[in-house]
Each structure stands twice: as structure tokens, then as C-alpha cells.
Amino acid sequence: xxxxxxxxxxVWAERFRRFLQSFPSENLVKxxxxxxxHEITIAQHGLRSFxxxxxxxxxxxxxxxCVTSTQDLDCALQVAERGTILCTxxxxxxxxxxxMTLEEARAEGADVRVVLSAADAVETARRNPxxxxxxxxxxxxxxxxxxxxxxxDTPPDNFFVLVSHxxxxxxxxxxxxxxxxxxxxxxxxxxxxxxxxAGAYRPLAEEFRVPIVVAxxxxxxxxxxxxxxxxxxREGRAEVENAYPRAVTEEGxxxxxxxxxxxxxxxxxxxxxxxxxxxxxxxxxxxxxxxDAQKEFGVVGRVGEEKPPGCRCAEVLMAKALxxxxxxxxxxxxxxxxxxxxxxxxxxxxxxxxxxxxxPRL
Amino acid sequence: MTRLLEEKITALHGAGGQVMEKLIAExxxxxxxxxxxxxxxxxxxxxxxxxxxxxxKLVITTDSHVVKPLFFPGGDIGKLAVTGTVNDLVVMxxxxxxxxxxxxxxxxxxxxxxxxxxxxxxxxxxxxxLPLVTGDTKxxxxxxxxxxxxxxxxxxxxxxxxxxxxxxxxxWIVVTGPxxxxxxxxxxxxxxxxxxxxxxxxxxxxxxxxxxxxxxGGITAMKDPTRGGLAAALNEMARKSGVGIEVDxxxxxxxxxxRGLCELLGLSPxxxxxxxxxxxxxxxxxxxxxxxxxxxxxxxVQAQVIGRAKTEHPGKxxxxxxxxxxxxxxxxxxxxxPRIC
Amino acid sequence: MCLAVPVRVVAVEGNVxxxxxGGSQAKARLDTLGESVQVGDYLLVHAGFAIQRLDPAxxxxxxxxxxxxxxxxxxx
Numbered sequence: 001x002x003x004x005x006x007x008x009x010x011v012w013a014e015r016f017r018r019f020l021q022s023f024p025s026e027n028l029v030k031x032x033x034x035x036x037x038h039e040i041t042i043a044q045h046g047l048r049s050f051x052x053x054x055x056x057x058x059x060x061x062x063x064x065x066c067v068t069s070t071q072d073l074d075c076a077l078q079v080a081e082r083g084t085i086l087c088t089x090x091x092x093x094x095x096x097x098x099x100m101t102l103e104e105a106r107a108e109g110a111d112v113r114v115v116l117s118a119a120d121a122v123e124t125a126r127r128n129p130x131x132x133x134x135x136x137x138x139x140x141x142x143x144x145x146x147x148x149x150x151x152x153d154t155p156p157d158n159f160f161v162l163v164s165h166x167x168x169x170x171x172x173x174x175x176x177x178x179x180x181x182x183x184x185x186x187x188x189x190x191x192x193x194x195x196x197x198a199g200a201y202r203p204l205a206e207e208f209r210v211p212i213v214v215a216x217x218x219x220x221x222x223x224x225x226x227x228x229x230x231x232x233x234r235e236g237r238a239e240v241e242n243a244y245p246r247a248v249t250e251e252g253x254x255x256x257x258x259x260x261x262x263x264x265x266x267x268x269x270x271x272x273x274x275x276x277x278x279x280x281x282x283x284x285x286x287x288x289x290x291x292d293a294q295k296e297f298g299v300v301g302r303v304g305e306e307k308p309p310g311c312r313c314a315e316v317l318m319a320k321a322l323x324x325x326x327x328x329x330x331x332x333x334x335x336x337x338x339x340x341x342x343x344x345x346x347x348x349x350x351x352x353x354x355x356x357x358x359x360p361r362l
Numbered sequence: 363m364t365r366l367l368e369e370k371i372t373a374l375h376g377a378g379g380q381v382m383e384k385l386i387a388e389x390x391x392x393x394x395x396x397x398x399x400x401x402x403x404x405x406x407x408x409x410x411x412x413x414x415x416x417x418x419k420l421v422i423t424t425d426s427h428v429v430k431p432l433f434f435p436g437g438d439i440g441k442l443a444v445t446g447t448v449n450d451l452v453v454m455x456x457x458x459x460x461x462x463x464x465x466x467x468x469x470x471x472x473x474x475x476x477x478x479x480x481x482x483x484x485x486x487x488x489x490x491x492l493p494l495v496t497g498d499t500k501x502x503x504x505x506x507x508x509x510x511x512x513x514x515x516x517x518x519x520x521x522x523x524x525x526x527x528x529x530x531x532x533x534w535i536v537v538t539g540p541x542x543x544x545x546x547x548x549x550x551x552x553x554x555x556x557x558x559x560x561x562x563x564x565x566x567x568x569x570x571x572x573x574x575x576x577x578x579g580g581i582t583a584m585k586d587p588t589r590g591g592l593a594a595a596l597n598e599m600a601r602k603s604g605v606g607i608e609v610d611x612x613x614x615x616x617x618x619x620x621r622g623l624c625e626l627l628g629l630s631p632x633x634x635x636x637x638x639x640x641x642x643x644x645x646x647x648x649x650x651x652x653x654x655x656x657x658x659x660x661x662x663v664q665a666q667v668i669g670r671a672k673t674e675h676p677g678k679x680x681x682x683x684x685x686x687x688x689x690x691x692x693x694x695x696x697x698x699x700p701r702i703c
Numbered sequence: 704m705c706l707a708v709p710v711r712v713v714a715v716e717g718n719v720x721x722x723x724x725g726g727s728q729a730k731a732r733l734d735t736l737g738e739s740v741q742v743g744d745y746l747l748v749h750a751g752f753a754i755q756r757l758d759p760a761x762x763x764x765x766x767x768x769x770x771x772x773x774x775x776x777x778x779x
Contacts (some may be wrong), residue, residue, distance in 0.1 A: 006762075007765070012769060012773075013717055015769075015773045016769075016773070019772065019773055020760070061736045089750070116750060116751055117732075117750045117751025117752065118731075118750070118751070118752075119732050119751050120751065121750070139750070142749050142750075142754060143749065143750050145735040145752060145754065146732070146735060146749075146750055146751060146752040148733045149732060149735050149752060152734075153734065167709075191747070191749055191754060193756045194747060194754050195754055220769065223763075224765075224769055224772070228772065229774050231772065243768070245764060245765070245768070246758070246761035246762060246764065246765055247747055247755050247757060247758060253735070253736070253737065253755060255735060255736060255737030255738075255755055256736075256737075256754060258737075259734075259735060355719065
């Protein structure tokens, strides 16, 4: 789409730079986004170099792979070790459970496959009717409709889902409930918002008096979103604004919402590094028990979270620390030898900072 | 034909007896048009080759080649093995003189595929008038090897060898064509992604396209951006030369179909391998001449200045992004993996 | 996880569209979309499922919004 590429126009970007730089900043302003793809755009295009010294943009719990709990991974490992074909997304295979990663399980003989879509997992089930095929479903509201769609589309009997989908607004509420609160504004994830709608954030903006701006993923989309947040701060407003109207409406994609409401119910979920957040997890409804991997295989995750000594991922996920604040970062913790969750997933803050050198002084 | 298709490599083919001799004499040797670069060559089936060397410094390179799949859009492992070694010579500033080829093949490997692979290796050599002077064949047991491994050693001569460590402040950085084609073609050819793409590998020997530029002089450093792509090549040049490199993203040539798939899969085109491109450091006063020499050949007609060596940030590569930001272009971590989540 | 790219629909068969991205083609499921899709439409696709139909005219709206805030450029 040709128009999209003009959203990298350096002339417009320069105008945004001047706008952002004109922000009078005496105190540190912390803007948090919760999306790995936002972080990648910011890092890949060097957008931090557009910001005034006192404005910091941090990635909160925006990498669904990173926040998938040890418990859920242990369930996936147990399922993989029972003669199933376990399908999941890319770097989920590298996230450690309490004993090992799915990649390590594969090296020991488990059949673990990477898919790009829930539909691919169903295809795998159709091609292997003699084996149970389990889709380990991670991701936020963007991904959950796909999982719901395949379950409603009469999948084969040997297809099961291990659900670990999570919801974004309750996580924002958890970040905002911290006391004292350091977050000045949120850049809300564009494609989650495409599904849930900009309106989903209005109660949060009101309750917590915080600017929330929905932003897209092109460099100018992000510079625009950041500009709107700074303008709100300057004017003392705390509202939801939609900086991505070409893909996000007030009410969202109603069809997609209908799909996940029909298939999932909402309950508490454990986020790695953060702990339990109420109403932040999707669970399969009773009608779909025939495809529920947890029921079929009777798997239960080990309870309790172990935090690697020295690791500050919990603070990075809560937007209280930058990756570079952690003593392990770059020294012992690298994408090839990850210690904490933020280094494991390709969308984790530490991983992205390592690959794109987070905020270099250039 | 059916019989030929069904024929498989057996342990006997590697045992050094009559079966082996017959295979080499009838099926392998005739494929190669030039078989000697001196008094003793491939036809003599001696313990080695004797090569008459033209004047200049001797440059030697060796590489073992594995690729999955063996056949991909734009080439196969045979073409890749010869091209890779030729290109390693070329980016050392050397004119290729002779090649060797060792084949290690798994028992049960289809003879038909082996012949196709050797034919395409032979074709590259004959297009370059380059002789294959000696070789070797080994058969490994079933399961001891995944299909086939080719090893090629190349001999070349250079009047002025070029290293990858000679960049000086002020040198211009030139890339000879669009980057990332090979890496993307291979990724698509593995059929693990639900995408179809017209992207073909750029695998092609850089000789003679670079011949004139090499003679022109003024090239202070040169590399072929294979594994790790442009990002790895630039980082190595910067680190070894002790200078910084600043690259302008808007000037890096990338085909739209490669860029589109990179967006879709969350990959960086600068980390994808090329097999028919070179990255050059060129002195200011020779830049126009070198560019003119490159653009006079179809393979390097899209040669483009993408950046410059600087004193700031020695050992690092700074990318001036298309939108006007700046960041380091880091050394890639490993093979690119599609990101969907 | 938000990785979703605008793609152009080149064929529709049941609830699956073939989409083009810079000359390469991929498949996208349409059952996550509440509206019908025609050849030539632009879609936002995430993990193999279309999550939104895009209107190219909206790009102009985006530029208008940019203009609006940037007219404040430099103002206190």
C-alpha cells in the first residue's frame, strides 16, 4: 500500500521532531507502550533520537511470548511429551518452563512445530489424523480471534488448544494501580485496538487521569501518537485519542469481539514477571471442552514463579526500569543466553534493545 | 530415463573400485569443460593437480557448502558452491585461476540429483572459462549426513590483494546491487511459510563484473555479504578497519518484494544473505571511476553508494534511517527467524 | 504480537483471501472480519487472519491530522 510508505517521510518526521523538541520538560516524562511491534519500530527507525532528553519511552508488558507464565509453559511441555504434535508461534519455543524450553523438548524427541497462524495448526491436524495436534495459543486480543475462528469452524477431532491468550486493558490498569505512579501517558497498541476499539480505554483514562493515545506502527504514526500525548500533558488533559483512525474505530472489530466472546470467558491470569492480574486471561468455554488440551491431557502447571537472581525483568515489564538499568543486561543476559523473560522473546524490551542498541547517544 | 531417476548412490560408489571409477569417468568428468590449468589436471586422476600460475600474489580460499533446500529458485547447491568460492576470491581482489571440488554424499542420494548439481556447478565454471583441476568423492552411510555437502577450494591471483580491514576515514561504501534476495528466496523455498514469492536467489559469480573495478584501484576493502547479510559485512569491515561506518538507509537497494515480505515476517533485509553482491570501500578520488566500471556490467548495474567511513564510533555501524532517525546497525545474532509474535 | 501488515487482496475463495505484499503472496482468513471483501481491497492481516479492511482514502485523513497538530509547531 503506497500510502503507508509515505509514513516514513523524513520531511514530516523532521516537523514532528521540532514539535516534540518544543515540549518544555523539566521533570522526567515516562510514556509507556505495551507492544513489541511499537518497540521494534521505535528501535528500528531510531525514533528515540527524536525525543527531548527528559522524555523516555518504555515498553511495558508488550511481548506476549515474554509474559507467558512458567505454569502455562509447563503445561505445554507436558502436552508435548505425550506423543502429540505441539504447534506454536516462533520464539515461544525458546521460552523456558521450569524444566526446559520447548526447543529443548524437541531435541529430546518431542514433536514441536512452529506455525504462523492458528489455521496452520488446524491444517497440521488434518494432515496428521492419527495424532493429537495441540495449538499452544499465546497472544493478546489481536491473536485471540484467529484461535476462536478455527474453533468455531468445526476443527477435526484430533485438534486441541492450550489457551494462554491475554487481555491488554487489565494489564494497563495493573500498571496504573502502582503506587506511586510514574507513568505519564500510554501509547496504546494499534492492532489490539483495531480489535477492541479505542473506546475500550475510556474507563481507564477517566479512572486514572492518564492520557491514552492509540497509535499505529509506521514511524510517523508513532511520532504522531507521542506528539498527541505530549500535547495532552501540556494542556493538562487526560483523554483517549485515536492517532490511528485508518485502522482503529471507536468500537473496534465487532465480529472479532463476537468470536472471542463466544469461545472464551475471562478470568485471572498469571503474567511472567508481574504475577496475577484479575480479568486478564482468556479461558475456553465449556462448550469447547472437546478441544481443550488442558482437559484432554489433564495437565496442570507447577504453581509459583522463580525469579532468576539479579534479574530486573519484573521492573522492566512494569515500566519501572530500562533494560540498561539491569546489571545482567548485555553482560550475562543476551538473546543467545537469556536469563529473564524480556530477553527471551523477539519482542521483549531487553531483546530489542540488545539487537537495536536501545537508546544510543548518537 | 526412469532407470536413471531411480538410481541411487550406494556405498560402492565411494569405495574407490570400479564402480567409482566408472561413475567419475562417465558421469562426472565430462560435465566440466575446462579440466586443467597446467600439465596435470582432472583427467589425469592423479593425487593432485599442477597449476601454471600467472604473475601476481597467490590467493587461496576454501568453503564447505550446505543449503536447504538443495534446489531453490535461482540456483542450487552446485551453483552456490562454485559461486561462493569464486566470489570469495573476487572480494580479495583476485582473478580466479582454478577450482577444486569435493563431494560428500549420503548413501541413497538420487544419482539424478547429484548429476543436476554437478551440471550447474560445471555451467558456472564454463561461463567463467574456469578449470576444475582436481576433486574428490566420498559416500557416507545413510543417516550419517543430511544429503550432500560440497567443498570447493579456489585459487586466484591478485596484483593488489584487497582485505576487509583496509577502510580509511572518508572512504565511500558501495554495494553492487539489491540486498537480501538469496536469504529470502531460501526462506520461501523451505515451504515452512505460507507465502509464495517471485523472489529468486541472486547467486551469481562476481567475476568478471568486478574485474574492471579491481584494476581501477582505489578499493580499500571488500566483502561479499553472505551469511548475516549487509549488516554482518559492514560490522566486520568497521571492526577490523577500526573506523566507524555511517550508512544511509534510503540509499540501500532492496527489491520491493523482498522488503514487503520482510515487513510481513518481521525480518530485516540487511540481515539476509546475498550470494551475488559485494560491499566495497572506495577512496574518494577513485569513486566515480569505480562506480562507472561497476555500472558497465549488468550484474552490478545497480551499484550504489550507501554510506561513508568516519572517525566517530569506531568499529560500529550507524544507520541513518529512512525517516531521519539514527541507530546502530548491529551484528546479526544468528539465522533470521520470522517473527509473528 | 501486533505485527500486522497492509496487504492487497488479489483473489477471494470462500473465507480465504490471497493477498499481495510487494509482489509476494500469502493467504489470509476472512472469518474474523465483519464485512465482505473484494479483489483490490486493502486488509490488515495478523497471524493469518484479516483484522481490518483499510480504506486508502483514510491515508489522506492521517495526513490531515498530522497537519493539524503540526500547525501548533513551536507554539507555547
